[in-house]
Amino acid sequence: MSAVINEWMREPGARSKARVLVVDDDVDLLALLEAGLEGGGYEVEVCGSAERALEMLEVAAHDMIITDINLPGMSGLDFCSRVVSERGNLVVMVMTAFSSIKSAVTALRAGAYDYLLKPLDIEALVHRLDRVVREQDTQREVQKLREIVAEERGFEGLLGTSAPMQKLYDLVARAGETDASVLVTGESGTGKELVSRALHRRSVRRGAPFVPVNCSAIPDTLLESELFGHSQGAFTDARKSRAGLFVEATGGTLFLDEIGEIPLQVQPKLLRALEERKVRPVGSDKESDVDVRLVAATNRDLEAAVEDGSFREDLFFRVNVIHIHVPPLRARGGDVLLLAQSFLERYAARFGKEVAGLSSGSAERLMAYSWPGNVRELRNCIERAVALGRGAEIEVEDLPERVRTHSRAQLVVGSDDPSELAELAEIERRYILHVMEVVGGNKSLAAKTLGLDRKTLYRKLQRYARAGTAS
Ligand SMILES: Nc1ncnc2c1ncn2[C@@H]1O[C@H](COP(=O)(O)OP(=O)(O)OP(=O)(O)O)[C@@H](O)[C@H]1O
Ligand SMILES: [Mg+2]
CATH class of the missing domain: 3.40.50.300 (P-loop containing nucleotide triphosphate hydrolases)
Structure with a gap:
């Protein structure tokens, strides 16, 4: 997925620190883990029993639990299977001494994500947790995309x-x-x-x-x-x-x-x-x-x-x-990126390419362009870019010249920068397409507004559309 679409899908205010709950009846170990994990960038809560942990889980959302297997009261194993069955997306790691490695295996069967051998190497633990967090982020992202796809990002094809x-x-x-x-x-x-x-x-x-x-x-x-x-x-x-x-x-x-x-x-x-x-x-x-x-x-x-x-x-x-x-496509806002991503996936699969998304620069160009040839032009443009592209993302250079340079964004007529001044024909093209958009595609009305006879307007629109489809 491209950076842009990722950005666009990310919920505002997504939390940055993962939250870990550590459960152990060894107070010294708890203090050590608390300090070590906080130093590693985690938000840490600690407690001495499974019963207390269950209460804490009720009031706050945690991302991970690290629990000892031998606990007073409810055992770490029972705690683990209960959390796994009630909160499937929570990662549980169990801590155990080498002498009781068997119980670690039981914990894995009960749904624990992994086990940690005591004595713990804090630095290694932080690395391990970092990896888990990254894995979880990716999984969440994939899940979200699947949901968008499953939600049918459209209607009947x-x-x-x-x-x-x-x-x-x-x-x-x-x-x-x-x-x-x-x-x-x-x-x-x-x-x-x-x-x-x-x-x-x-x-x-x-x-x-x-x-x-x-x-x-x-x-x-x-x-x-x-x-x-x-x-x-x-x-x-x-x-x-x-x-x-x-x-x-x-x-x-x-x-x-x-x-x-x-x-x-x-x-x-x-x-x-x-x-x-x-x-x-x-x-x-x-x-x-x-x-x-x-x-x-x-x-x-x-x-x-x-x-x-x-x-x-x-x-x-x-x-x-x-x-x-x-x-017209230019009136459909972000659909341009949705369509581009779907064509990209289709052609990447067809051509056996590893292209996964659009770079933010190319996404910007796609959004700014006026698409006189509409979805077909976009499809052709992406097909070409996937065929030519070498990287994991479609870059601005992979887009056709007109998409890179034409923008409907503004009619820069009064710019002082010579490089921003457009040819007269280009200004005409942008203005005509702008008028078409404003009148909702009604060509008779557009012709009237532009002071053109209809035939001339059709001819021009057809020329733009042809230029659009011939990529
Ligand atoms: N909303 C959409 N989602 C996915 N693909 C689309 C969408 N709209 C058009 N396409 C694709 O764009 C291409 C052009 O669509 P289609 O042939 O239906 O357009 P048209 O309006 O009939 O064009 P023309 O006026 O040239 O006949 C097709 O490959 C079609 O599958
Ligand atoms: Mg048709």
Whole structure:
């Protein structure tokens, strides 16, 4: 784990001195141990019997107990097994003379952490305790991380705990329960496809197929038959009839990715399939019933597409019953580090590298960068850094140039330091992304604010996103 994430997880005011309780009826030995351990940096309490020790354990939290085996009253062994069974995380060490080493073995079986042979070498004892404390710290840290992971640092495959993501999870959970069509929007690489899959998994249709269709990857001439099927001989290549993706998704979810790219001539047929719940394969006169839930995604501004006539308004309303906007990565705060750590672990395992975390410098750069290509850009950036990195941590030098140098933090326009002055294009980029953030990703509004026409804004945003994904 990186220093930064460790720091971030550490509870405020974590105590620095470990607290040891020493139990022995030999007053001289107690005095010796008290002085020696205090000198070694420990907080020490002493007492003469197991009964008294049990009382003291009630009122204060100790980290370790060192107890003699031969005690008046309750024996050290009984004391040890009782503490172990009642306070599993407390370390108990037993002291014994060499002549009774057998009872030490019994103590180990009863759950003692270790035994110490009398006479004690105080210096060696302090070293031993130091090691135990370090071990315990590590264990606590690992435990905490496991808890965070087990707590599901996200939702249905989506990682992130920031407020905008919590809101998104809530919306996905609620929309999942309905059968209404959902339109998922968001910048490139924000996780629209993951959100769509989460919607399916959260719906009653989860047992049936999730069928993704990338509308921009299928040639216009084939899209209709891909979606609705075709009969044998319907066109030159149609040697066999085919059912089509609507039918393939029966009972499940049809995911139309990049729905903004559906050609105008296919749009009325899609509308009809959704409204009447029937499809007619190309070249056939028989209709069949369909039972699918539609989830569509786009990084285009569909409202603007409706305005400029490239997307039918009636289809837009049919698709956009529930609207889910996936926030850009730069609006997700510390999720950047959470995602980075998870990608880092994934690629370290894949490439057989020993990289364990981010250096504090590189974590700072990741937090300051604006991520125009969003989670995908972050993933690519970490993949590259793990592949190139040589150390146990990802260093600033392992990050791509743009991440090292670009910062959304401030628009340093008025700096007196020549090295801080940015190029005009860079100031423009930062300002445009800043405006996009302020208007919550609404491109029409951003264009208006910037005094740009929408097409110009799209072009610029697409250029930033491309620069982001090409690492
Ligand atoms: N919250 C998240 N947690 C974990 N991984 C994520 C998250 N969001 C996105 N990813 C990962 O980032 C990559 C891009 O996600 P996805 O393909 O869903 O984005 P998209 O919005 O559909 O992008 P595009 O607009 O380019 O189609 C994928 O590898 C995905 O697994
Ligand atoms: Mg996608």
